[in-house]
Amino acid sequence: MTIALFIRTIERDIRSDLGRLEALLTTRGVSVVRIADGRLPEVQVDFILSIGGDGTLLSAARLASVRHIPVVGVNFGHLGFLTTAGKEDVESLVADLLAGRYAIEERTMIQTTCDRMQSCREQMPHALNEVTLHRRDSVSLLRTELYVNGQFVSFYAGDGVIIATPTGSTAYSLSCGGPILTPDSGCFVITPVAAHSLSLRPVIVPDNAVITLRPRSQSASVVLAIDSTTFEIMDGDELVLRRAETTLPLVRLNNQHFFSALHEKLAL
Incomplete structure (x- = not known):
């Protein structure tokens, strides 16, 4: 061995x-x-x-x-x-x-793809815990459009949004009010971070869903965190998340x- x-x-x-x-x-x-x-x-x-x-x-x-x-x-x-x-x-x-x-x-695990406005597609590393879109500064709101399987879900305004696996549901998502998922639940949880709305709550979707995030914050610097690795996101980028094959x-x-x-x- x-x-x-x-x-x-x-x-x-x-x-x-x-x-x-x-x-x-x-x-x-x-x-x-x-x-x-x-x-x-x-x-x-x-x-x-x-x-x-x-x-x-x-x-x-x-x-x-x-x-x-x-x-x-x-x-x-x-x-x-x-x-x-x-x-x-x-x-x-x-x-x-x-x-x-x-x-x-x-x-x-979660596979993330970033589609840039210049038609450049960038493959990101896989996440075991979560993929988080959040603002870098503490002044401007981060505004994000959320789609699941191509259907519009909501317009998120706040500090950011977390897409967590069952493994990650006991980490950052839990701290932001998300539910605990058992490891075999076959779901993802979408959790807003400090949402500027009383109606935005965590949403659970099946892990065969395709989740799309479109940040629309021209004044805010946006960061994508995949577990412990961060990437700079530009206005107009589109992030597509799905269950990884591995x-x-x-x-x-x-x-x-x-x-x-x-x-x-x-x-x-």
Whole structure:
């Protein structure tokens, strides 16, 4: 078995824990490689261990989904809602992985395409959590037309709009009043951010829907955030979002359940 370790930054306080993890894996007969420069190694990898918090896992997901490699999150960060285990649980985690005591959840991702006025189509990276359109400054309203399957839904005026997967429904969308979706719900949630209207509320659509966003804010600087990566958006750009063909295989241990994680980590 080969396991790749994904670490965004190696802080001084995790070096000893990381060394113990590598030694533990090696003594159990596991071949260990590190992912360097954001590139997957040439060898076949059975698992990617994401070492950090949820932000690190989002970065690892982008790499893993390309080759459909299962991701195991080991929480060296703070919240770690998406992670499988904490750093204090690595011995039992490794034992469970080697014994096959785990399940794989196929997590939906979002594919985003930007159609520019000059007829230039730009393919964006896939999102595991959410795609967010928001204003850069704090003065001007962001005005956005929203369409689902070509049908006009509403005109959003406010700080922005979030399109979240079930995985992302417990992240930024939740903070903005969006509902919690179970990982297998097969939906996206569209959540306004600080809407300048009493009637705009989150909308749930099936994940086979095509969502179109048309920002119409000539005076506001608009930013598109795909998980942790940002892009500048120009007035007149059209963003088309749909379910990505690729999914992220996320590892869950057999004793882990979604609602238990909500109680434990989000105090539901």
